[in-house]
Amino acid sequence: MTRSTLITAIVCSFALATTAANSWAGCGGGGYYRATNYRHTHVVQPVHVQRTVIAQPIVKQVVQPVVQVAAAPVEPQYPEVPAGSTMTLPGNFLGDQAGSVFMVFKDIKLPVQIQNWTMTGVTITLPPMAIKDAVLIRIDVVRPDGSLAHSQKLHVTAPAQVILHPTAPTSPLPTNASLQAQSPVNNTAGLSSFGG
Numbered sequence: 001m002t003r004s005t006l007i008t009a010i011v012c013s014f015a016l017a018t019t020a021a022n023s024w025a026g027c028g029g030g031g032y033y034r035a036t037n038y039r040h041t042h043v044v045q046p047v048h049v050q051r052t053v054i055a056q057p058i059v060k061q062v063v064q065p066v067v068q069v070a071a072a073p074v075e076p077q078y079p080e081v082p083a084g085s086t087m088t089l090p091g092n093f094l095g096d097q098a099g100s101v102f103m104v105f106k107d108i109k110l111p112v113q114i115q116n117w118t119m120t121g122v123t124i125t126l127p128p129m130a131i132k133d134a135v136l137i138r139i140d141v142v143r144p145d146g147s148l149a150h151s152q153k154l155h156v157t158a159p160a161q162v163i164l165h166p167t168a169p170t171s172p173l174p175t176n177a178s179l180q181a182q183s184p185v186n187n188t189a190g191l192s193s194f195g196g
Contacts, residue, residue, distance in 0.1 A: 078136065078154050078155050079155070080134060080154070080155045080157050081126065081154050081155070082156070082157050082158065082159055082160040083127070083128055083129040083131060083156050083157070083158065083159045084125070084126055084127070084128040084159050084160075085126050085160070086115060086123065086124070086125045086126075087123070087124060087126070088116075088121050088124075089122055089123075089124065089139060089141060089150055090120060090121045090150075091120065091122060091141055091149050091150040092149075093119065093149075094117065094118065094119055094120070094121070094122060094141070094143060094149055095119065095143055095144060096119065097117075097144045098114055098117035098122075098144070099117070099141065099142045099144045099149065100114075100142045101114055101122060101124050101139065101140070101141050102139070102140045102142065103126065103127070103137055103138075103139055104137060104138040104139075105135065105137045105138075110127065112124045112125070112126065112127065112139065113125045122150075126156065128159060129156065129159075130159075131156065131157075131158055132158060133158075134155040134156065134157045135155065135156050136153060136154075136155055137153070137154060137155075137156050138151060138152070138153050138154075139151070139153075
């Protein structure tokens with residue numbers, strides 16, 4: 001086949017396809033027909049119905065999973081005490097005889113030095129510890145008969161850099177007259193000599 005014959009065949013097939021499509025559209029190509037009666041002639045007129053297609057949007061619901069985060073357990077607030085501190089723990093019915101006091105850290109139980117033991121409390125001195133961060137310990141006060149009288153948890157922190165030793169004021173507080181009477185030099189006489 002030559003090129004011109006091939007082009008002629010393509011044009012002819014295209015023309016036939018177009019004619020067939022047009023004839024199909026006029027003869028049962030989806031239209032409705034209405035017959036009108038005239039006296040002697042039947043004319044069939046095609047009535048075209050326009051069809052409207054409304055596209056419905058596709059709605060897809062996305063359900064987001066609900067993630068519940070468990071709240072971190074709240075750790076109780078315990079007092080913070082520097083290592084080597086002296087403190088008093090209150091207690092009830094401790095007895096007249098001194099019992100024992102222990103410091104419990106994890107699985108280690110160490111005795112603590114007792115400074116004073118009374119019926120209503122015990123004064124102890126924590127052992128000095130070279131620690132960098134706070135450590136949770138438990139102090140157990142044990143009566144002489146071996147029963148637990150008091151238990152206290154606390155955080156032991158690094159040793160204090162400065163230790164204060166407060167002194168209680170004498171009672172009653174001295175008055176201005178008593179301070180002047182204790183002074184060996186009379187301040188009022190000295191002030192009058194400067195003035196005159």
